Amino acid sequence: MPELRRDPVSGKWVIIAVERAQRPEEFQPDVAARKPGACPFCRGAEAATPAEIQSIRDAAGWRVRVIPNKYPALKVEGDLDKRGEGLYDVMNGIGAHEVIIESPEHVHNLTALDDAGVSGVLWMYKQRLVDLKRDFRLVYGLVFKNVGARAGATLEHSHSQLIATPMVPVRVQDEIDRAHAYFDFRGRCLFCDIVRQELATQARIVTESANFVAFEPFAPCSPFETQVLPKRHLSHYEATDDALLRELAGLLRATLLKIDRAIGTPAYNYLIHTAPLNAAPLDHYHWHFEIIPRVTKVAGFEWGTGFFINPVPPEHAAKYLREIRLS
Amino acid sequence: MPELRRDPVSGKWVIIAVERAQRPEEFQPDVAARKPGACPFCRGAEAATPAEIQSIRDAAGWRVRVIPNKYPALKVEGDLDKRGEGLYDVMNGIGAHEVIIESPEHVHNLTALDDAGVSGVLWMYKQRLVDLKRDFRLVYGLVFKNVGARAGATLEHSHSQLIATPMVPVRVQDEIDRAHAYFDFRGRCLFCDIVRQELATQARIVTESANFVAFEPFAPCSPFETQVLPKRHLSHYEATDDALLRELAGLLRATLLKIDRAIGTPAYNYLIHTAPLNAAPLDHYHWHFEIIPRVTKVAGFEWGTGFFINPVPPEHAAKYLREIRLS
Numbered sequence: 001m002p003e004l005r006r007d008p009v010s011g012k013w014v015i016i017a018v019e020r021a022q023r024p025e026e027f028q029p030d031v032a033a034r035k036p037g038a039c040p041f042c043r044g045a046e047a048a049t050p051a052e053i054q055s056i057r058d059a060a061g062w063r064v065r066v067i068p069n070k071y072p073a074l075k076v077e078g079d080l081d082k083r084g085e086g087l088y089d090v091m092n093g094i095g096a097h098e099v100i101i102e103s104p105e106h107v108h109n110l111t112a113l114d115d116a117g118v119s120g121v122l123w124m125y126k127q128r129l130v131d132l133k134r135d136f137r138l139v140y141g142l143v144f145k146n147v148g149a150r151a152g153a154t155l156e157h158s159h160s161q162l163i164a165t166p167m168v169p170v171r172v173q174d175e176i177d178r179a180h181a182y183f184d185f186r187g188r189c190l191f192c193d194i195v196r197q198e199l200a201t202q203a204r205i206v207t208e209s210a211n212f213v214a215f216e217p218f219a220p221c222s223p224f225e226t227q228v229l230p231k232r233h234l235s236h237y238e239a240t241d242d243a244l245l246r247e248l249a250g251l252l253r254a255t256l257l258k259i260d261r262a263i264g265t266p267a268y269n270y271l272i273h274t275a276p277l278n279a280a281p282l283d284h285y286h287w288h289f290e291i292i293p294r295v296t297k298v299a300g301f302e303w304g305t306g307f308f309i310n311p312v313p314p315e316h317a318a319k320y321l322r323e324i325r326l327s
Numbered sequence: 328m329p330e331l332r333r334d335p336v337s338g339k340w341v342i343i344a345v346e347r348a349q350r351p352e353e354f355q356p357d358v359a360a361r362k363p364g365a366c367p368f369c370r371g372a373e374a375a376t377p378a379e380i381q382s383i384r385d386a387a388g389w390r391v392r393v394i395p396n397k398y399p400a401l402k403v404e405g406d407l408d409k410r411g412e413g414l415y416d417v418m419n420g421i422g423a424h425e426v427i428i429e430s431p432e433h434v435h436n437l438t439a440l441d442d443a444g445v446s447g448v449l450w451m452y453k454q455r456l457v458d459l460k461r462d463f464r465l466v467y468g469l470v471f472k473n474v475g476a477r478a479g480a481t482l483e484h485s486h487s488q489l490i491a492t493p494m495v496p497v498r499v500q501d502e503i504d505r506a507h508a509y510f511d512f513r514g515r516c517l518f519c520d521i522v523r524q525e526l527a528t529q530a531r532i533v534t535e536s537a538n539f540v541a542f543e544p545f546a547p548c549s550p551f552e553t554q555v556l557p558k559r560h561l562s563h564y565e566a567t568d569d570a571l572l573r574e575l576a577g578l579l580r581a582t583l584l585k586i587d588r589a590i591g592t593p594a595y596n597y598l599i600h601t602a603p604l605n606a607a608p609l610d611h612y613h614w615h616f617e618i619i620p621r622v623t624k625v626a627g628f629e630w631g632t633g634f635f636i637n638p639v640p641p642e643h644a645a646k647y648l649r650e651i652r653l654s
Contacts (some may be wrong), residue, residue, distance in 0.1 A: 006516060009517065010501060012634070015635070017636050041362065085545070086524045086528070087517075087524060144627030151627070152624040152629075159563045161627070163632075169631070169632030171337070171619035172632065174338065180338060194414065201413070205464070218336040219333055269626060269631075270627065298479065298625065299471075299473045299596060300478070300619075301488070301490055302479075302599075303619060304499075307341070308339065308342070310342065310343050
């Protein structure tokens with residue numbers, strides 16, 4: 001059973017995951033290039049993975065497939081058992097850790113799929129969040145994606161992950177608290193105001209559609225960091241209409257393609273920040289995608305301070321991305 | 328002039344450092360191995376660096392040398408000029424960015440020096456913090472060290488850096504706030520209590536001397552993360568007696584050597600968390616070193632949540648480090 005421990009100085013929770021130490025890739029600097037035949041996520045290798053949780057299927061077989069992570073950071077079985085150890089706080093590592101395999105073909109990137117394929121992946125994120133919400137021990141669900149060894153991927157077959165945790169993660173809680181303070185002070189959603197200002201100034205806009213906008217944030221931690229938000233207020237990703245998810249698929253795919261062309265298919269992470277699973281709709285929080293290309297290194301200064309140094313002004317990055325024509 | 332911008336959602340400050348984009352190494356994955364003759368930090372290449380700020384010298388020439396960073400993240404000249412840009416906050420990138428060259432020889436690591444050499448480096452950190460304190464625009468001074476390309480080093484010649492900022496960085500302020508809340512609640516310094524509990528249980532102790540202790544924190548973000556603290560309460564690193572810095576040099580060097588032997592001279596960062604330059608001595612804050620070997624990757628989950636997954640329990644790491652005999 002993994003253990004959740006809280007650092008008393010920073011307040012951060014750490015998963016001490018003894019089982020994951022068995023992963024042979026853990027201390028290797030790079031992902032070994034696998035032959036397609038050896039990939040456990042490819043069509044035909046289904047027996048190599050844990051039993052399927054959910055899938056999208058058509059006449060040709062599965063298109064998107066969800067399985068439990070074989071090396072889970074948190075486990076579903078057991079009680080939370082919150083306790084102290086002297087001045088420290090600790091609890092059992094209860095949670096869920098799922099893998100969303102995005103295609104039966106051995107593709108390396110979501111952009112290799114067409115808009116309908118991406119749409120299926122976004123729809124599956126929604127289904128999984130709705131399903132996990134029924135487990136009352138789970139308080140937060142984070143959907144994320146690692147592409148490339150430098151971004152922490154250990155398998156190259158295109159996939160996303162979902163980790164559900166028994167508390168709201170500190171970074172998300174900080175966002176919610178700041179957004180709440182803004183709402184109390186100004187009576188409007190911080191994110192709605194950001195969308196309004198970005199659309200008015202246009203300087204950091206990458207691309208937009210009727211209901212979504214992709215832009216470079218005003219103070220990005222790394223070059224070409226990009227956010228995608230719904231223009232209309234909505235706190236929970238999983239409350240998004242299916243028709244809107246189809247529209248989002250086109251915009252997200254175009255944004256990722258532009259980033260790939262701009263800086264040569266970089267390693268990247270993306271993640272969805274959404275309201276806690278068990279929260280009612282919130283006036284002050286607004287779900288969004290964060291896309292973080294991993295082109296600079298996090299060094300001692302960033303670790304020590306939480307300050308980041310970004311050599312590319314977001315206005316330059318946005319202009320560059322806007323001008324890339326996708327055929 | 329670099330710009331300091333605050334992200335309205337996370338509250339983090341980002342240095343948008345246009346000048347640094349000119350650095351050719353910025354987007355390269357690895358540090359090119361340099362021939363010793365081409366290194367600007369070696370004895371004899373002094374003309375290749377900006378003018379010296381301070382040094383330690385003996386009959387053989389300089390032993391430790393401080394210079395301004397040639398590609399500074401922040402600049403000393405100018406006014407802060409705090410202003411708004413719609414809902415965003417921005418100010419000029421005022422600050423100091425210095426490089427502490429730790430040896431005239433082309434060594435790659437602080438552990439290549441003897442205890443006296445390390446002691447000189449620790450003494451120089453103190454001198455620089457005391458000197459920068461006189462500039463009232465500067466509120467915080469972070470001393471840090473990047474070793475190896477994976478930890479963000481762009482030159483292999485052993486060196487540290489000091490960045491002084493016009494505000495307390497968010498990560499340090501969070502620590503101070505939490506430690507303050509603990510002090511208000513319990514009437515004791517959080518760090519003093521941690522030292523007391525660690526010395527009592529011994530399970531996470533790596534090594535200790537009369538006045539310092541090195542241990543693995545209860546909830547470390549990464550394997551073999553190690554902290555070094557003075558046993559007696561002190562909020563400001565630069566208030567440490569010179570005799571104690573000599574003692575610390577031996578302990579720090581032994582700790583770094585043990586980590587090198589344990590996991591094969593990993594890339595690592597270390598940094599000093601100390602009270603703000605302009606603060607009076609604080610009852611509730613306690614300076615400390617954090618040493619962070621860069622052996623795991625920060626992936627999407629860690630970025631998205633501030634949660635970390637650590638496959639090595641700190642009790643295992645500490646036992647392993649304790650049992651390493653240094654000759």
